[in-house]
Amino acid sequence: MEKRDVLKICRESGFFLDRSILDFFIELEIKEVERIIKKLKGFHINERILSKNILNKYKDRLGLKNEESRDRKNGIDILKNIKGRSGKLEAGDFVSYFRSRFESLRDILIKNGELDNLSSIRRIGRENGVFCIIGMVYSKRITKNKNLFIEVEDLTGKSIVLINKENKELFIRAQNLLLDDIVAFRVSGSNKMLFANDFIYPDAKLKKENIGDRDEFIAFVSDFHIGSKMFLEGNLMRFVDWLNGKIGDSRQKNLAQKVRYLILSGDNIEGVGVYPNQEKFLKIKGCRKQYEKLADILGMIRKDIEIVMCPGQYDAVWVGEPQSAINEKWSGDLNNMENLKLVSNPSIVKIRGLNILVYYGGSVNQFRNLISGGRDLNINDFTNEILKRRHLAPVYGEMDIIPNKNIDDLIINELPDVFVVSGQHRAMIGNYNNILTISTSCWQSRTDFETKVGSEPDPCKVPILNLKSKEIKILDFSGKDIVWESGDDLVCELEDYKK
Numbered sequence: 001m002e003k004r005d006v007l008k009i010c011r012e013s014g015f016f017l018d019r020s021i022l023d024f025f026i027e028l029e030i031k032e033v034e035r036i037i038k039k040l041k042g043f044h045i046n047e048r049i050l051s052k053n054i055l056n057k058y059k060d061r062l063g064l065k066n067e068e069s070r071d072r073k074n075g076i077d078i079l080k081n082i083k084g085r086s087g088k089l090e091a092g093d094f095v096s097y098f099r100s101r102f103e104s105l106r107d108i109l110i111k112n113g114e115l116d117n118l119s120s121i122r123r124i125g126r127e128n129g130v131f132c133i134i135g136m137v138y139s140k141r142i143t144k145n146k147n148l149f150i151e152v153e154d155l156t157g158k159s160i161v162l163i164n165k166e167n168k169e170l171f172i173r174a175q176n177l178l179l180d181d182i183v184a185f186r187v188s189g190s191n192k193m194l195f196a197n198d199f200i201y202p203d204a205k206l207k208k209e210n211i212g213d214r215d216e217f218i219a220f221v222s223d224f225h226i227g228s229k230m231f232l233e234g235n236l237m238r239f240v241d242w243l244n245g246k247i248g249d250s251r252q253k254n255l256a257q258k259v260r261y262l263i264l265s266g267d268n269i270e271g272v273g274v275y276p277n278q279e280k281f282l283k284i285k286g287c288r289k290q291y292e293k294l295a296d297i298l299g300m301i302r303k304d305i306e307i308v309m310c311p312g313q314y315d316a317v318w319v320g321e322p323q324s325a326i327n328e329k330w331s332g333d334l335n336n337m338e339n340l341k342l343v344s345n346p347s348i349v350k351i352r353g354l355n356i357l358v359y360y361g362g363s364v365n366q367f368r369n370l371i372s373g374g375r376d377l378n379i380n381d382f383t384n385e386i387l388k389r390r391h392l393a394p395v396y397g398e399m400d401i402i403p404n405k406n407i408d409d410l411i412i413n414e415l416p417d418v419f420v421v422s423g424q425h426r427a428m429i430g431n432y433n434n435i436l437t438i439s440t441s442c443w444q445s446r447t448d449f450e451t452k453v454g455s456e457p458d459p460c461k462v463p464i465l466n467l468k469s470k471e472i473k474i475l476d477f478s479g480k481d482i483v484w485e486s487g488d489d490l491v492c493e494l495e496d497y498k499k
């Protein structure tokens with residue numbers, strides 16, 4: 001429902017909302033919001049500003065199972081599953097979209113603290129002073145004197161922030177400021193020109209590393225590209241056989257038994273017409289048939305393994321992000337699988353106490369192109385860049401984005417325990433401020449395109465995460481035998497792993 005309708009209902013009942021609850025209400029039907037507000041009013045509660053904590057406090061009396069939960073599949077709560085937006089977008093909707101993004105990230109920056117003398121841009125006068133401003137990067141260029149000239153915008157106006165080349169550490173960091181980044185600048189100067197002393201990202205820091213409550217494993221896979229001539233069907237079937245306890249040594253079989261969840265994070269099929277002349281690389285020519293093949297394979301997996309699957313850029317879904325779940329027109333038999341839940345890209349699932357942000361990773365290539373030295377960075381570096389900005393695809397226009405006029409679905413509001421990114425065809429593990437980051441491998445041999453751009457895939461590797469110990473193992477299904485990717489007893493040393 002519309003933001004203004006939510007605000008009106010609450011205002012009329014004498015309540016104000018914080019952003020977390022506003023975003024939650026926007027996703028609900030109007031009748032449900034009216035019901036909750038009416039009940040809260042009837043409870044005669046003292047609180048006037050509603051937050052998620054307050055909703056949690058009264059959830060039993062409100063008849064809410066879990067205020068965040070939209071769906072549940074046994075051990076899995078689907079916390080965020082973005083539905084397709086319909087209706088025509090008008091110019092004003094784009095303004096609302098950017099305003100919403102700005103307000104959300106500004107609130108995160110303010111909540112983080114450390115912003116002395118915070119001012120809006122309009123309030124900075126002609127007198128010199130020291131301020132903090134929170135702004136969106138509107139433009140960026142190098143001046144004749146080789147300083148960095150940044151135009152910054154907030155809801156009250158624009159200002160120029162200059163970063164002096166003599167401040168080397170800051171200058172190097174600022175070169176990686178991207179258009180549309182929302183950061184806090186510590187500046188000195190007046191409304192004519194501001195000189196940056198520092199800048200701060202919203203950043204993602206979990207105070208402590210959370211663990212789940214079961215001795216069970218999640219397996220992370222993606223990029224099957226079913227339908228492609230390069231699809232490694234034999235290898236994927238070995239993975240399925242291993243899950244079913246048919247192959248592997250005794251230790252590997254024991255481990256397979258403990259795998260209770262499988263996350264598929266995009267490029268499930270090869271699709272049709274994704275790039276020019278794709279047809280000559282297709283073994284199965286049609287999305288429906290490709291999904292049928294996928295349903296056949298997933299249908300062979302033990303039924304006590306719960307599967308969550310989101311789309312990627314090769315799936316039969318609009319290529320822009322966010323992508324809603326693959327719809328029934330295409331998914332066919334996948335819909336009839338009781339142990340499978342189709343979700344959006346991105347989505348958030350909660351598995352036995354751990355919040356997992358699942359993202360196909362459409363923006364990773366833009367980071368590779370825009371961050372200085374990006375070609376030499378690894379996937380962990382890019383997941384860190386995303387987390388630091390609290391936005392999955394910050395640069396508008398670098399990739400297709402479908403704006404939602406009410407909220408920006410690509411903002412990372414709640415910090416996840418695990419952040420999964422796919423699409424890079426290489427498995428890699430990292431840890432960013434207590435957030436476990438996982439990049440997934442693929443099940444397709446090297447394509448002509450990958451050869452052309454010098455990209456080396458590393459197929460058939462499966463990261464497996466123990467919920468309780470947070471231990472990660474990577475199993476390699478690229479050969480005839482299943483092997484631990486490194487040594488016989490791989491437990492990743494997260495910081496150093498594959499740097």
Ligand SMILES: [Fe+2]
Pocket residue numbers: 223225267423424425442
């Ligand atoms: Fe892929």
